[in-house]
Amino acid sequence: MSGFRCAPLRRLVGSALALLVLAPAAPAQSGFPFGQELILEERPLPGSKQRPILTIAADGTAEIDLWCRAGTGRITVAGDRVTIEVGALAERRCTAEREEGDAELVADLVQVTGWRRADDIIELLGPRILRFRPSIELEGRIRLRPPVARLPHGPGIPPWRTPDPKISG
Secondary structure (H helix, E strand, C coil), X not given: CHHHHHHHHHHXXXXXXXXXXXXXXXXXXXXXXXXXXXXXXXXXXXXXXXXXXXXXXXXCEEEEECCCEEEEEEEEXXXXXXXXXXXXXXXXXXXXXXXXXXXXXXXXXXXXXXXXXXXXXXXXXXXXXXXXXXXEECCCCCCCCCCCCCCCCCCCCCHHHCCCCCCCC
């Protein structure tokens, strides 16, 4: 009698295992990260903490913020193919090294022909592979920087000197 009760359970477990094995795997690459901010995965240039950022809206328009220049552009994606058009970029005062870095990066961006996702990194493929890390989702609006987190300290009190509520003075 105990064999009769276990047979349906065995069939159920066997069916579930078969479904797991035969189920199609999820695609390795999900869609292009429209509506996100992409930060270049390179060390900042000497004397700077800033890294270039591409802010890509859902319609493909992009804000491009490099070391010295900033402006707009357009990204067109068809499957794993990408075309990047860079518009006019406004210049800011900076060193010759940063200006040279901007010129090289713009040249690399306009030569991009494809893209792929490698874990958390978006790689733009061309003569040089440009690696970007998605930063924030924009929810329909373009924002060049993530919001500043508010720490639980009072005005005039540095964050490393936040009073401990357990200690009474």
